Amino acid sequence: MAVHYFGIRHHGPGCARALQAALAELQPDLILLEGPPEADELLAMAADPAMQPPVALLVYPLDAPRHGVFYPFAEFSPEWQAIRHAALQQVPIRFMDLPPTHGFADAIAREAAAEAATPESGAEGAPESGAEGAPESAPETGSEAADDAAPLDVTEDDFAHWRMDPVGELSRAAGYDDNELWWEIEIEQRRDAREMFTAIAEAMSALREHAPPPDQREARREAHMRQCIREAQKAGHERIAVVCGAWHVPALQQPTTIKDDQALLKGLAKTKVAATWVPWSSDRLAYASGYGAGVTSPGWYRHLWHSPDRAGLRWITEAARLMRKQGLDASSASVIETVRMADSLAALRGLPLPGLTENRDAMLAVLCHGNDAPLALIHRELEVGHLIGKVPASATAAPLQRDLEAQQKRLRMKATTEIKPLDLDLREDGGRERSRLLHRLRVLQVDWGTLQRDNNRTGTFRESWSLQWRPELAVELIEASRYGNTIAEAAGNRLREAALQAAALPELTDLLDDAVLAQLPQTITTLLGCVQNQAAVAADLGHLMDALPPLVRVARYGDVRGTQSGSVQPIIESLVERITVGLGGAASHIDETAAEVLLKRIDTVQVALDTLELPALRDDWFATLQRISTQDGIAALVRGGALRLLFDRQRVDAAALAQQAQLALSGAVPPQHATGWLTGLLRGSGLLLLQHDALWQIIDAWLSGLGTEVFMERLPLLRRAFAGFSRAERRQMGNKINTLGSTPVAAAQDDTLDDSRAALVLPVLALLLGPATAPTDEITA
Template identity: 50%
Template sequence: MSPTCLRHEAQREAHMRQSIRAAQKEGFQRIAIVCGAWHAPVLTRLDDEKNDAAILRGLKRVKIEATWIPWTNSRLSYRSGYGAGVTSPGWYEHLWHTPDLTSIRWVTHAAHLLRAEGLDASSASVIEAVRLAEALAAMREFPMPGLVDLHEAIQTVLCHGNAEPMYLIRDKLEIGEKLGEVPMETPAVPLQRDLENRQRKLRFKPSASIETYDFDLRKETDRGRSQLLHQLRLLNIEWGKPQRTSQKHSTFHELWTVQWQVEFAIKLIEANIWGNTVESATAAFVRHQADTLQSLPELTELLDKTILAELPGAIDHLLNSIQRRAAVSADVRHLMDALPPLARVARYGNVRETRAESILTIIDALFERIVVGLPGACASLDDDAAKEMVESINHAQESIALLNRDDQREAWRGVLRFLLERNGVHGLVRGRCCRLLLEQKVIDDEELQRLAGLALSPVNPLPQAAAWLEGLLRGSGLMLLHQDGLWVALDRWLSELPSEVFIELLPLLRRAFSDFEPSERRAMGEKVGGGSFHRANLATAKSGTKACDIDEERANSVLPVLAHILGVKYDGN
C-alpha cells in the first residue's frame, strides 16, 4: 500500500475512534460499530486520544449529508464490485427459509425459471438433477449437496450441458432480485435532489404518461432539457428516447418521447456513486467507460453521445482515449466503423459549440490508416467476413460524404477503384465498390458494361459472380432498370447457366433482388415481358456487340422462374 493510502487509512480509523469516544461521552454503554473487518482490530484502541487528534489536525471540514438507500441482493453480491460482498445472497436466503428438502426445492425453483423462459424442464429432469447432485456430494464426502453440486447437476440435466441458461439461474435465483425498503421520511440521495432541482428549473415535470417534445436547441430551456435527457441516458436512465423525424432535418431540432418510470429512482441511487449531481456523475461515468472500453467504434459512439450531453471535461478525456486506441488498433474494419460518429461530430459539432478541430486530427489519422490497410484487409475473405467488410465500407463512405473534403474523396475513390480491379477480392466487396463508384459518376455506362461482362463471364466462379451482382444491386434496383448494358450482361449470364446451376444459385439471386421496392420489381417484370428488354438487346447490337440468337421456347421457360425471383405475377404473355 502506498504512503498516501496508508495516511488516508490512518485518518479514517482515527476519525472512527473519535466518533466512538464521542458516543461514550454522551453516556452510551453498548455501542454497535458497522465497519469493514479490516478496521475492527484498531477500533478497540481508545487510549491514545491525543495521537488521533494529531492525525486529524489540519484537515478541512467538509459538510456532508447522509441517507439510507434500499438494499438489493445484487448489491450484496460480489457482482456489485465490493470485495467483501456475499457470493450468493439468494442461495443463503434459501438455506435460511428451507432447512429441509433444500436440494429438491432449489432445483424446482430453477426448473420454474427455465420454464418461464420457454425452456424445457420436466419433473423427471428435476428428479434426475437432484439425484445427480446428491451423488456428486457423496463423491466429495459432503453430507448434503452444496451450491456447486446443484449447479453442476442443473447444467448437466436441465440445461443439457449449455452454460447460457446458467446465467439466468445465477442472476435470478443464486443472487436474486429482492429490493429493500426505506421509510418515506428518509432524505433523498444528492443525485436525486439535483435532478429534481433541474426539473423545476427547466419546468420539465416527470410524468408516467408518454409525452412528445420537439426541442429547438437555439432556445435555452429546450437546450437544457435536451442536455439533461442526454446526460441521463449516459447513466442508463432512459427517461427520454430521441426519435427520428422526416419533417424537420434541421440540426437545431430534436424530437423526444418522454416517460418517467418508477425504477428510475433505483437507478438514480445506483448512479449516485459517480457523483452528487447529474452532470458530475455523468462525466465521471463517461471517464470510467473511456478507460475500460477497448473497442474503438464503441469509444467513438460514446463520444457522439457525450457531445450531445455537453460534458467538456469528459469529451477531452474521451478524445485522449480514442487517440490511444487508434494508435494501436490494427483492425481496419474497426477504424472504418469508428468514423461515422466522429464525422457527425466534426460536421455538426458547432451546433452545441463543440470544437471540431480536435476531432478532425483524429479523423485524418484514421483515414490515412484505412487507405493504406483496406486493400490488404479485403484479401481472402469468406462470405461472412465479406458481408461485414461491406458494412464497414458503407460506414466509411457515409463519413467521407458527410465530411465533403476533396482530398479524402479522391483518395477514397482510388482505394475503391483498386479493390474493384483486384482479382483476389471477394465478389461482394468488388460489386459494392463498383456501385459506390457508379453513384459518384467515376464509372460511366460503357465502363459498367465492361465490368459486368468481366464479373459475369464464365471464367469466374458462379458464387463469386452472384456475389458481385448482389454487391452491385444491393439497396436499389433503379440501376438495373436504367443501365441497359448491365441488363444485357445479366441476361446473357443467366441464359448461359445450366438449369441445375441456375437452381443452385437461385437463393443468391433472390437475396440480390430482395431489397428492391415492389414498384422496382414490377417495372423489371414489365421490362422483361413488354419489349423494352428486346430493345435493349437491339441497342447493344447496334453499338457493335454481337447479339446472340434467341431461342423463344427456352426463353419462355425461364420467364416464370425470373418472375418468381422478381416477385411479380407472370400470366404467360
C-alpha cells in the same frame, strides 16, 4: 391488554373507510402496521401537507440499490389511513413485517456467488430492480408489503407450495363467477362497516384450515409479526391495533410459543439499508403494470373514496366531461340515460349498486354509441389516470435526485406518466439545455427520455424525444449517485469510468459521441486523449472503420452544441488514411461471410464521409474504392459493392459500368465469383438494373450461358441479390421483359422477336424474383 386485529386488503377504499372509523372509535395507544421496520422514522412525515399520495416507501441496500423495493400507498389505501391517523393523533406507530435487510443480504450473496461462478458475464448478469434476487421479506418491486405479492427471489421450493386466492375462493363460495365481485360488493361498497373486520377474520380462518401450510418466507414473516405484538404487550400498551393483510390475521391470533418463532428467525443475514419517500403514480397501482397487489382501476377506487354517495352519477358525469374535452359528443340527455341503464343493469344482476362494470357497459351502449375508442379513452384517463404524487422537500433524497428536480423545474419539463413527444431546436438555448439534460440522463442509464432514431440524423438542428416518467427511475438515480452529486458530475464520471474499461477503439468513440451530445467539456478532453492514444496503436481495420462514424457525428454536432470539436478532425483524417491504406489487404482472399461484414463497414464509412464536408478525404476514399473494384484477388462481393458506391456517386459512368460488368460476368470467371460480384453490385436497390439496358442484357446473357446444375447451385445467392428489391421494382422488372427485343442492343442482334423463346425466361425470372413477382399471365398480357 387488548389486541385488536384489522385484516385489510391493500388499496381498498371500503377497507380504508372502515379502518378509519374503527381507529377513531378504538383510539389505540399503539398501531402495528405490516411494512418494513427500516422505515419507522419516516412515518411521521405523512402529516406534512406537502405529502400527496400516491407515494411509496423505497427501501434499498446501500451496497446494491438496484435491489431496492417499493411499498406504494394511495389515499384510499387502508395502511395510509392508519399512518395518517397515527400522525394526526400523535399515536405511536411501527412497522412489524420481517425486515427486508435479511432478504437483501441473501440476494447480494447469491449475486456474488453467481458472478464468481461465471465471471465473464460481468454486470450483464446482475438483476435489475424488480428482477430475481430481491429480498425474501420484500414484495415484488413496485408492490406494497402485500400478502398476495410474489417474492422477488422465487425458487423451486416456492413453486412446491400452492397458494390459495382467498378473495377468489370467497367469491366462488358466494356464487359469483368473477373472483373480485364478492369483495367489491360486500367490502368496498359496504356502507355499514360494523363487525366487518370480525367477519373477515372468521372467513380467513375458515379458508386457512383448508389451505396448505405457509412456505418458509411466509412463516418467517408471520413469526416476526407475532414477536412484535409480544414486545408491544410487554411494553405495557393497553389498546394495540394490528393492521395487516387479511390472510395473516388467523396466523397472528393463533397461540404459538416464543421458542418456535425465535427458531424460525435465528441466523438471518443482514446488510445496511436505507429508506426514503418517493412519488408514485396511479398507473403503477394497477394490475396491468405488473404490481402483484394492484387494483384493476385505481382511478375508480379513488373516485369511490372521494365520492361514496351517488358514485355512479358522478363517475358518468366525469366521463362525459372528458369526452367533451376531447371534442366528442356527450349530451346531458345521454348522461341521464347512461345512469338509468347502469341502475337497471345492477338490478338485473342482483347488485345493490352499479359497480364499475355496470357503468362501463352503460357508457359503451349509450354515451359511446357502441364505439370502443371513447371507452378506451375513459379507461386510460379516468379508470387508471396519470396522477403522480408528491413528497415534501424534507424527505431524505440523494443529491442527484434534488439536482434533477431543480433542473426539471427550471427547464419546465414536468414529469408525467403519459408518453409525451418533445421536439427540440438545438439552435435555441432552451432546446440545447433540455437536450443536454436528457443526454446526461441517458449516460447515467436513467431513461426518462427516448431519442427517436427515425428522425433525420443528418440534420444537426433538430431532435425528437419521447418522454415518460416511471417511479422506478428513482432507484436508477440512487444507483447513479455513486458517480457524483449533480447530473453533470455524475455523467462525466460515468463516462470516464467506462473509458477506463473500454477495450477497443469503437467503444471509446461511442463514449466520445455521448460526451459531445451531453456537453461535458472536461470529459470530452479526456476521451479525446484516450481516442488519440488508442487510434495510434490500433491495428484492427474493422475497429478503425467502426470508430469513424461516431467521430464524424462529433465533428458534425460539435458546432451546433457549442462544443469545440476541431481537435477531432485530425483523428478523422488519420483514421481515413489508415483505412484507405489497409482496405485492399483486408478485402483480399476472404470468404463470403467476411466479405459481407467488410462491405457493411464500407457502407458505414461511406455514409460518414458523405455527411462530412472534407473533399480531400472523399477523393482519397473514392480512389481506394476505384482501386479495389478492379484489383485481382479482392473478394467479388466487395468489388461489386465498391463499384456500386462509385456509380451512385457519379465517380463511374454508365459505359465504364457496362465494361466492368462484361469482364466480371464473362465466361472465364467462375460462376461463384460472378454471382458474388453481381450480389454486391445489385444489393439494396434495383433501379440500377432497371435504368441501364446494357447492364440488363449483359446479366441476361450471363444467366443464359449458365448450365442447369450451376444455375441451381448459385440460385440461393441470386435470390439474395434480388431480395432487397421493393415490390414495385420487381413488378417493373417483370414488365421489362416485354421490351427485351426493342432495345438497341437486342435489335442489333435480331430484328424479330420469337415469343416462344422469350417465354422460356419467365420460369427462371420467377425463381430469381420470388413469389412477389407479378403473375405470368400479367407479364405476357
